[in-house]
Amino acid sequence: MDRFRRLETKAVILAFLLAAGACSDKPADPSKALAVINGKEITVGEFDLRWSQMPESARVSYGSPEGRKKFLEELITRELLLQEAKKRGLDRDRTLVERVERFKERSILDILMKEEVDSRVTVTQDEIKAFYAGHSESFIAPRESRVSHILVKTEADALDLKKRLNEGEDFAGLARKVSLDLATRYKGGDLGAIKPGQMVPQFEQAVRNLKVGEISPPVATQFGYHLIKLNDRTAGTVQSFDETKDLVKDQLLLEKKRKRFDELVASLRAKAKLRVADVPLPVPEAPAAGPAATAP
Numbered sequence: 001m002d003r004f005r006r007l008e009t010k011a012v013i014l015a016f017l018l019a020a021g022a023c024s025d026k027p028a029d030p031s032k033a034l035a036v037i038n039g040k041e042i043t044v045g046e047f048d049l050r051w052s053q054m055p056e057s058a059r060v061s062y063g064s065p066e067g068r069k070k071f072l073e074e075l076i077t078r079e080l081l082l083q084e085a086k087k088r089g090l091d092r093d094r095t096l097v098e099r100v101e102r103f104k105e106r107s108i109l110d111i112l113m114k115e116e117v118d119s120r121v122t123v124t125q126d127e128i129k130a131f132y133a134g135h136s137e138s139f140i141a142p143r144e145s146r147v148s149h150i151l152v153k154t155e156a157d158a159l160d161l162k163k164r165l166n167e168g169e170d171f172a173g174l175a176r177k178v179s180l181d182l183a184t185r186y187k188g189g190d191l192g193a194i195k196p197g198q199m200v201p202q203f204e205q206a207v208r209n210l211k212v213g214e215i216s217p218p219v220a221t222q223f224g225y226h227l228i229k230l231n232d233r234t235a236g237t238v239q240s241f242d243e244t245k246d247l248v249k250d251q252l253l254l255e256k257k258r259k260r261f262d263e264l265v266a267s268l269r270a271k272a273k274l275r276v277a278d279v280p281l282p283v284p285e286a287p288a289a290g291p292a293a294t295a296p
Helices: 002-022 044-052 056-061 065-087 094-116 125-134 155-166 171-178 201-208 241-271
Strands: 033-037 040-043 145-152 190-194 219-221 224-233
Touching (some): 033 065, 040 044, 094 241, 145 171
16 A cells, blocks of 8 residues: 555656646646645645745755756655654644744744834934934943063962062063963063953953053963053044944834833733732742651
8 A cells, every 4th residue: 555655646746747847838726736645735836835935045956857856755755754743643742732832922923023013113314313413422432452461370470470570670571481371472472452352351350450551460360370561552432423323223223112012012901901910929848858867
């Protein structure tokens, strides 16, 4: 019987391919069956729908007549596996049903948000310009700090180096001799210009506390102990409108969407018949039983 069904399936596919070749100048009937698997049809309409859902790159790879035939074979395989899964009752698994229901809820809510929030909110160029003009001080480019450092293994090593620096030894010269950071060692410890967020927090905090030309006390990080010298600091500058307009637009859109969402929820709550009970307190867990006491 299984062999007969396989032959029947192949015969249907072959008939479709021959018919398609003979009538290629006419659009196919969407209800026409391309394959029948245990009574379940794969129609031209379903084939076209599955085809349209593929990424463009995949459609290109399946673009030849042989490729389309292969795609139909994959749809048949998929249907055979689905039928087997349903025969085993896997589609009625409680966990699966719950997951499908949650996915359905999220999809419905996404559509509602697009209809009632996203599609009703716009930001004009004038609004963007007005917001920028009123908040330009908020758009300050992060200031850069030019720093050098010497990395050693222990705090005692760092304190010894700090003493030698205080006595007049050259920072760059010491870095070339002893720093464990091979990326900067032969540049005299020069890290170049750094911006906030580029270094670990302890390092950045030390840089913020330094004046130009000053050397920090030992700073501990996961890499070891650093002596940090602030060579220069560039004051932050106000970013131009062109540099910030996309950021401003996103911010305004977010604010408007939040406001529209709050209005929607308030409207629904006002029209709803709603009763709310007190949320029950969690039941305290019973303490775990300890080991039985040993009799004296």
